[in-house]
Amino acid sequence: MAIVENRKMDKAVDELLSRQDYLVTQANDLAKSFGNLTVFEHKVLDFCFSFVQRDDIPTKEYSVKAKDILKHLGLNLSGFNYKRVAKAFKGLNEKTAIYMLVRDEGEQGILMTSLFSDIMLLKSGKIKFQFSPKVAPFVFQLKEHFYSFKLSELSRVRSKYTLSLMKLWNAKGAGPWKPEHNQLPDARIEGDVQEWESWMLGSDDDGNPKKMSAGVFKRDVLNRALKELGNLYPKTMFTLTTIKNGVKVVGYRLDIYPVKTNVPM
Numbered sequence: 001m002a003i004v005e006n007r008k009m010d011k012a013v014d015e016l017l018s019r020q021d022y023l024v025t026q027a028n029d030l031a032k033s034f035g036n037l038t039v040f041e042h043k044v045l046d047f048c049f050s051f052v053q054r055d056d057i058p059t060k061e062y063s064v065k066a067k068d069i070l071k072h073l074g075l076n077l078s079g080f081n082y083k084r085v086a087k088a089f090k091g092l093n094e095k096t097a098i099y100m101l102v103r104d105e106g107e108q109g110i111l112m113t114s115l116f117s118d119i120m121l122l123k124s125g126k127i128k129f130q131f132s133p134k135v136a137p138f139v140f141q142l143k144e145h146f147y148s149f150k151l152s153e154l155s156r157v158r159s160k161y162t163l164s165l166m167k168l169w170n171a172k173g174a175g176p177w178k179p180e181h182n183q184l185p186d187a188r189i190e191g192d193v194q195e196w197e198s199w200m201l202g203s204d205d206d207g208n209p210k211k212m213s214a215g216v217f218k219r220d221v222l223n224r225a226l227k228e229l230g231n232l233y234p235k236t237m238f239t240l241t242t243i244k245n246g247v248k249v250v251g252y253r254l255d256i257y258p259v260k261t262n263v264p265m
Contacts, residue, residue, distance in 0.1 A: 029171075030098075030139065030142050033096075033098065034167075034202075035199050035200055035201050035202030035209075037091065037160065038088075038091065038160055039157070039158065039160040040084065041088045041095070042164075043157075043163075044089065045092055045096075046154045048062065048064070049143055051064065052139060052140060058137060059130065061129070062129055063127070065126055066082055070082070073155060082125065089119050093116060093119050097113075098112075098113050098115055113135060115135055116132060117133065118130055156232065157228065158228065159225060159228055161221050161224055162224075162228040162229055164225070166229065168189050169187050169229075170185075172187040172188065172189050173187040182235075183258075184236060185256075185258070186256060186257055187255075188253065188254070189253070189256075190252070190253040192251040193214065193249060193251055195209075196217070196251070196252055197210060197211060197217070200217075200221050200225075218242065218249075222254075226254075236256060236257070236258045237257040238255075238256055240253075240254050241254075241255070
């Protein structure tokens with residue numbers, strides 16, 4: 001009986017391991033794992049990431065003030081907006097499950113954890129948070145090597161799909177992200193339909209990417225995000241290729257080529 005149960009468990013874990021689109025195995029994977037967040041939650045998370053420094057330890061506790069988040073986002077200090085911040089942190093606590101590929105005593109497996117180990121909301125408006133010690137090293141690497149945006153850039157974005165695509169671009173880019181110096185990286189972002197749905201739409205409670213018909217996904221998600229990116233970075237070429245097997249859409253490839261010029265963007 002024990003052997004039968006082990007075989008069933010082996011198969012179950014193998015099926016999860018085969019779903020590479022949601023497993024975090026390196027820092028830039030973390031940028032692709034927050035498709036469930038709203039645009040406001042994305043921006044609050046970006047504000048949290050901005051506190052990370054190169055020499056931080058995994059157990060460091062960070063402290064922010066709700067009023068500083070609201071000022072950064074250009075919102076007035078009303079009770080309604082304070083409630084939005086509190087609700088956003090609640091969302092971050094609930095929607096940032098992380099699944100990591102691990103080895104334990106030589107055996108391959110999946111670690112199920114969360115981005116935050118804890119978040120504390122105080123009546124004074126102070127908010128304290130810690131990243132999960134297992135995930136913190138990825139956060140530090142992401143901030144140092146990939147997460148090169150300035151908060152002012154991110155605060156201008158209106159769509160969560162644009163934010164997700166910006167982070168994919170930053171993670172996949174071959175070079176520095178310094179738009180103030182007219183330096184944006186070339187990038188190719190390619191994946192099957194399930195991967196794109198996971199990155200842009202997020203996952204359901206079972207970890208499966210949320211679904212949308214190919215036509216609606218391209219129109220309302222990809223094209224909407226590309227239009228806003230084009231407005232934010234006008235000296236950049238975006239080429240979206242729909243990959244088909246016969247008439248069925250099986251994936252997308254996005255090539256990004258900033259136009260090299262000495263004229264400020």
